[in-house]
Amino acid sequence: MTPVIIDTDPGIDDAIALLYALRQPDLHVLALTTVAGNIGLPVTTDNAARLAALAGRTVPVHPGAAAPLARAAEPEVAIHGSDGLGGVFLPEARLGASRHGAVTALSDLLMQTPPKTIELHCLAPLTNIAQLLQHTPDVAGRIKRLIVMGGAVATRGNFGPGQRAEFNLGQDPDAAAIVLHAGLDLTLIPLDATRQLRADAAYVAALRAAATPRATTCADLIDAYFGANEDRESRPLHDPCVPLLALHPDLFRVETRLLQVEPGTGALIDGPHPIQVAMGLDAAALRARLLAGLAIAGSPEAGTSTAC
Template sequence: MPLPLIIDTDPGVDDAFAIAVAALSEDVDLLGITTVFGNVPLEATTLNARRVLALCGRADVPVAAGAARPLVHAQLRRASHVHGPDGLSGRSATLPEPHRAVEPGGAVRLLVSLLEAAEEPVTIAPIGPLTNIALLLAAHPQVREKIGRIVIMGGGLAGGNSTGAAEFNIWSDPEAARRVLVEETVPCVLVPMDLTYRCAVDSAWLGELAASGPVGAALAALTPDYRAHYRTALGWDGIVLHDAVAVAEAIRPGILRTERYPVEVECSLGPARGATLVDRRRQALRADAEGDVVPGRVEIAVDTDLDGLRAFILERLARS
């Protein structure tokens, strides 16, 4: 049976790759896509998601627009310096125009309707700020039993990319991230930037993608601004497909090796705001104020077969 999957996203170049991986996978039942503010404003992320689906020939997949801002404090900075002014290196308009209108009622309404209609547990892959997912779980707790697991791209174990402490998706709405990762009971997998950076692809990989067919060529053409940023960030010519790594794990559980740990999210307004605090001490040393051992709840992705992961993503994107 195909895997029932919903993607929550803020496209974003790596989000576009992640959407395409799912949209082109025959073993995935892509139930819907919800959008959120993040790399660029909500209007742009929603249009980008619809255009990527049009590129993949997936007019059957509904798209609903979600949160335009964080739960509590305003977003301090977008990521247009990484993804370009429209989120896709200034090349969003090179993609096909969508034929399907945005779903009425918003992201949470679509999420609830898709989950309530599902006959088996649904995987949700949030690859942007976690605002929509926090709102869903807070307002509609009855849908928890319909969620198989939530596979999240976000966080950094050794630091961040938006600040020295915080990764962009978590930093954009720490209160929402804390709601999902700390306060909820739904099984979560967190795919941090420590691992996604190790999965970076080089110019040869991008060349193979561009030569694979019209979808691959169109996706590769979205990368110039993103590639320029990562040429500086990596020190060599390549890009980091953060979100596609998380969606690969959503599609093929176990493609990433995980370890279970307790997680906290820093929500203060100080320099550590948005930091993902993963307690990697031995379990016997993890005690609360009463001396009780604190169990790990979140599966943290720590390793993978790097070449195998890159080949998996390329093979899915070449299926067009």
């Protein structure tokens, strides 16, 4: 199993990613760290703990940054709702939030394990990871790999002036620059790839037919994610791409791009930093892998879900 720490801001697509990743036999999720992104930090932290309970996992949840490094947060309530989950009910958390903050937990876990052991799966603005690199730079060399959902390379963004940036990088461009320019082993999954992974009504029906609490909850979440799409195709399933790439790299087209983060906006522009970027994916095969992972049943599973 690959030891993993997931940095997250649940968030509808974060929730689907967590419910998938937390039950995969080849991923050992050591901890969840939370950040304000899609919604405020108390809500993202509570959502992460509730998602762990639904997945039947007792995983510590460490709250992190409540705001970007140098600007005010801009939560995405219009898409995710005031609860971050589009009104989908989750069971009570088994554990409350840890007393140890995200940066402390990241540093401790990385220092307590052999170098190049732990992967960081980043589903959110990169504030926590940037603070880790700023406060304890000696741990950077111990990270095995970062897989980051973020950015827009050759496609339109979804955040900021002119929609040039992507939400995660644009929410905290200073943090994005610190992490992406650090020379770490990092694979970026931008909108160029994630926009190819969507669900339709037939996929939601297949999730409901799987009949596990996690699959049923994900069906509810995707229903909430359809929004006003008249063709009944969901918004992109951005964040599930991160654990899917970790487990099924052959289903992604990854290439090296020379990039940098544009100051102030978080947009990706041509630059000196070689970064591994997933520019494409096999959407049909990945949807099948996601469904299969969410259909894993058996103890421990807990809770049910109901769209409110």
